Amino acid sequence: MSADSGANFPRIPASFVDPASRSAELARQERLHALSEEDRDLVRLAGDPLFGRWLEQITAVGGCAHPVYLSGTTITRDASTGEVVSSYSTADEPGERLAVRCRNRRATVCAPCSRLHAGDTFHLVRSGLVGGKSVPDAVRGRPRLFVTLTAPGFGPVHHTADGQRCRPRRDGPVCEHGRPLGCGQVHVDGDPLVGLPLCADCYDYVGHVLWHAHAGRLWDRFTTGVRRHLATAAEIPRSKLGRHVVVSFAKVAEYQRRAAVHFHAVVRLDGPAGPGDLPPAWATGELLAEAVRSAAAAASIRVPESHAFGTELLGMGRELDVRPIRAFGKDEGLSDDAVAAYVAKYVTKGAADTAMGLDHAVSGLDDIRAAPVPGHVRALMGTCWRLGGLAELEHLRLRAWAHTLGFRGHVLTKSRHYSTTYAALRAERADHQRHTGEEVGHLDTVTDAAWRYVGSGHTPGAALLAAGIAEDLATNSEIAREELAWSGEG
Numbered sequence: 001m002s003a004d005s006g007a008n009f010p011r012i013p014a015s016f017v018d019p020a021s022r023s024a025e026l027a028r029q030e031r032l033h034a035l036s037e038e039d040r041d042l043v044r045l046a047g048d049p050l051f052g053r054w055l056e057q058i059t060a061v062g063g064c065a066h067p068v069y070l071s072g073t074t075i076t077r078d079a080s081t082g083e084v085v086s087s088y089s090t091a092d093e094p095g096e097r098l099a100v101r102c103r104n105r106r107a108t109v110c111a112p113c114s115r116l117h118a119g120d121t122f123h124l125v126r127s128g129l130v131g132g133k134s135v136p137d138a139v140r141g142r143p144r145l146f147v148t149l150t151a152p153g154f155g156p157v158h159h160t161a162d163g164q165r166c167r168p169r170r171d172g173p174v175c176e177h178g179r180p181l182g183c184g185q186v187h188v189d190g191d192p193l194v195g196l197p198l199c200a201d202c203y204d205y206v207g208h209v210l211w212h213a214h215a216g217r218l219w220d221r222f223t224t225g226v227r228r229h230l231a232t233a234a235e236i237p238r239s240k241l242g243r244h245v246v247v248s249f250a251k252v253a254e255y256q257r258r259a260a261v262h263f264h265a266v267v268r269l270d271g272p273a274g275p276g277d278l279p280p281a282w283a284t285g286e287l288l289a290e291a292v293r294s295a296a297a298a299a300s301i302r303v304p305e306s307h308a309f310g311t312e313l314l315g316m317g318r319e320l321d322v323r324p325i326r327a328f329g330k331d332e333g334l335s336d337d338a339v340a341a342y343v344a345k346y347v348t349k350g351a352a353d354t355a356m357g358l359d360h361a362v363s364g365l366d367d368i369r370a371a372p373v374p375g376h377v378r379a380l381m382g383t384c385w386r387l388g389g390l391a392e393l394e395h396l397r398l399r400a401w402a403h404t405l406g407f408r409g410h411v412l413t414k415s416r417h418y419s420t421t422y423a424a425l426r427a428e429r430a431d432h433q434r435h436t437g438e439e440v441g442h443l444d445t446v447t448d449a450a451w452r453y454v455g456s457g458h459t460p461g462a463a464l465l466a467a468g469i470a471e472d473l474a475t476n477s478e479i480a481r482e483e484l485a486w487s488g489e490g
């Protein structure tokens with residue numbers, strides 16, 4: 001048996017064996033040039049002596065598609081002696097830098113970070129429903145509703161009508177532009193016509209965009225209305241309601257097929273001390289549902305007179321869905337877990353993912369004309385741009401928000417008492433990672449940190465590797481989740 005079979009050495013491909021030979025080297029160069037840009041970059045990366053450490057970094061950030069690179073040091077000292085307890089510096093890292101997550105919540109921008117964000121959102125919404133993450137489990141027994149608030153109609157659009165014809169009309173009348181007011185087709189899911197106006201000239205694009213621009217304030221009016229209704233019902237002055245009951249909200253905004261935003265919200269009643277406190281007996285789920293209905297109907301905003309369109313009175317749409325969230329087994333309503341999963345799903349979808357807008361702000365009408373979105377969406381963006389030029393609407397910043405069709409709101413918003421925060425969830429995760437690492441036995445320590453931004457993003461080869469890592473991690477967590485589900489059921 002040959003002792004020097006090279007078991008401990010990396011296997012070298014035949015083509016690399018004789019670099020001294022000119023022809024072999026030329027052949028190698030030729031092969032390298034025949035490779036794609038990604039492959040050449042992969043060869044370069046793999047040749048780096050710190051490649052292993054780089055892989056560890058990218059795995060640690062979950063295969064983030066656009067990592068941010070930082071350079072710096074963190075030194076922890078014993079508070080009394082000044083002795084260094086632990087220190088970390090990027091000096092020994094590949095490129096003397098450390099990758100951190102981009103934390104983008106959008107799946108189209110960074111799939112692994114959006115998955116993480118969806119997970120956080122799930123926990124954030126779920127803990128407000130079933131407890132956990134510093135929220136007491138008792139919230140499960142509280143009056144809780146799942147509410148969907150819609151935008152009003154801005155003109156007839158094609159819709160899927162459960163296998164029925166879209167908008168059947170016997171007499172076949174036409175609008176002033178000569179277009180039929182009815183549609184005899186049966187649209188199925190995925191039909192590109194669904195959500196489009198029957199007549200783009202009849203459609204109230206101005207109303208639609210102005211509604212989006214005021215949707216956040218309308219929501220505020222709605223929540224104020226809910227509290228006012230409860231106060232009136234209990235014969236308590238509005239200003240004193242908080243001494244009896246706390247109303248908590250968590251809401252997400254979602255674009256419908258007609259490119260109008262609607263809101264899904266969890267509404268919960270607690271006692272005056274918040275999630276740990278029982279509300280008074282009069283504060284029932286039925287009363288809360290009544291308050292939601294009356295507040296949705298009453299919420300309105302008057303947009304001041306404009307030369308372009310006169311006045312607009314904006315309110316919520318008549319379509320309103322109010323459902324109790326059930327805590328246990330056979331109660332009527334939606335289950336808390338289903339609600340949390342439903343809400344989390346929408347948070348990772350931005351306007352761009354549903355073809356209802358773009359990832360980035362637009363620079364003008366030419367930009368809008370070239371946008372790869374349906375004509376209806378382009379028309380809404382164009383309306384934003386034109387209205388954004390009016391002095392009386394300047395405060396709505398419609399041009400800056402044309403890519404989201406005038407809607408400036410956050411995807412997820414919640415009231416202070418609802419549950420935990422994204423920051424708290426991130427801190428918990430960082431803490432967990434620290435503790436699974438090296439334990440520091442000292443109690444009193446001082447930490448000095450100096451960090452700076454040194455860049456972001458991947459080279460083509462690195463992007464390929466990161467995507468592979470992200471995919472592996474996603475598959476592993478899916479398998480783990482399935483195993484957990486099986487063991488839980490068993």
Ligand SMILES: [Zn+2]
Pocket residue numbers: 064065066067101102103104110112113114
């Ligand atoms: Zn990322």
Ligand SMILES: [Zn+2]
Pocket residue numbers: 157158159166167183184185187193
């Ligand atoms: Zn139709």
Ligand SMILES: [Zn+2]
Pocket residue numbers: 175176177178179199200201202
């Ligand atoms: Zn028309």
